[in-house]
Amino acid sequence: MEMEQMGPQTFLYGCELKSGKEVVFNPEDDDLEHQLSIRMVCVDPSTKDEMHIIEAEGRDTEGQEVQAVIASLKPSTLPSVCLGGFEITPPVVFRLKSGSGPVYISGQHLVMGADQSFDDDED
Amino acid sequence: MEMEQMGPQTFLYGCELKSGKEVVFNPEDDDLEHQLSIRMVCVDPSTKDEMHIIEAEGRDTEGQEVQAVIASLKPSTLPSVCLGGFEITPPVVFRLKSGSGPVYISGQHLVMGADQSFDDDED
């Protein structure tokens, strides 16, 4: 009953992307369910004034790798953008498809106990 | 009980629109329920600096095709926009109503087991 109120536990997530430096979000196998809810993508004062394309790599329904552009930022035009809770199931890889960065990603790392999982056989 | 917590399963979705190239989202009939939750529409560094109008085609309550403009982007003014989880039931077609692109669409592909469907006769 309690879980219906507040949902999963929420932890802060933040990372920094630079050209040629991928960031992987893949919590270790710990019998818990993990989800990443991306909130903001932001530039730094040191970020070069060029178009930055932020790409996420996850999985589609077939389990195949899929790339998706989740934000395009240019410091002098749009220094930060809200993604409004873009939920991605790990493993996720973030990288700059264009631009040299740095670019910051932040959001919520959601964790749920295994007994609250939504496995097919438990329903 | 578990399903009430986390909702449907979430997969990453991404596509690229160019002038004259429609993108169709229509998962095959597999006894599962599919929904597309569009999060972001973004330009590329190579996108020409003109107004790009992104259109989605879906169905209204009568089953008729309906077109809706879901974003207007110009690289030098607004390089990316959040749609905050614009849910569209497939089949969906995306196209550029104006502009030559490329423009990226990303979001969440939501999948739910048939036993969790909301068919009228099951309630």
Added chain:
Amino acid sequence: MEMEQMGPQTFLYGCELKSGKEVVFNPEDDDLEHQLSIRMVCVDPSTKDEMHIIEAEGRDTEGQEVQAVIASLKPSTLPSVCLGGFEITPPVVFRLKSGSGPVYISGQHLVMGADQSFDDDED
């Protein structure tokens, strides 16, 4: 049980506003519950570069007509804005309070069976 997962059925909604041309959203009385969840308001490449004020007219708790400005767009400053799921109970009227348009509105038309209604006497 199934309804708790996915909520009401979702259909695509789109309309176009021009100066002097109101758009009414008022699904016929069909024993279903209708809601409009507005997602995006967007300009067109042909939209004049002036401030456009988009107004919605709905009802307040007394059943009286109430007007609300739901977006201000200027093509060269902000060509599209997300409303993040602004839910309005029909009847709703959209109009341009300022500007000649065209301006596009899009969102989700939510429909729920009468047996799922939230009438006072059913609870």
Added chain:
Amino acid sequence: MEMEQMGPQTFLYGCELKSGKEVVFNPEDDDLEHQLSIRMVCVDPSTKDEMHIIEAEGRDTEGQEVQAVIASLKPSTLPSVCLGGFEITPPVVFRLKSGSGPVYISGQHLVMGADQSFDDDED
């Protein structure tokens, strides 16, 4: 059961702020629960091109008045901003902390029957 689907009843809310003119949202005591979910803050074509700071005054957990800046708008830079459903429990007062306006606030007035309240002693 029905209430779990659609949540509280939704009415349209809109107001206009000018310098020196506060707007109060405080529905009369009617045995119902009221909440304001602010969606958009927008300028008018007549709004002077200066920074406008929109402030809300509500209550903290101690019942003390608390002020919060909920939007900063300048017509030539950002004519409207989405707040994505900023929920405030009445009584609420809106005012311009800076700028002469007019500025429009819109959102959803949510109403819930007393038998659906979340009083401590009812759970």
Added chain:
Amino acid sequence: MEMEQMGPQTFLYGCELKSGKEVVFNPEDDDLEHQLSIRMVCVDPSTKDEMHIIEAEGRDTEGQEVQAVIASLKPSTLPSVCLGGFEITPPVVFRLKSGSGPVYISGQHLVMGADQSFDDDED
């Protein structure tokens, strides 16, 4: 049953950041569950026209301090940004990583009774 409708109680939250002045959100231990849902980050008319980087410090799943950039604002480019309900579990510290401010943060302080908590042992 009532709680399922309206969720936790909502109080207004607002603070002001200046260079060298951290703001801590850490409600005292009172047997209640607290969450901060950040909605808006906004500049002031007096804010210098430089890039402001707003950082939040919270905890990761290991209980370790983690920093995340939650917004980048420049008065002449983007005077306010919506975070769409970025939920952070206290203790949280906000600070300006760059820029001298002032910058305003606002949102909802969510409070839930201990009997509605989601402790592992209660489910």
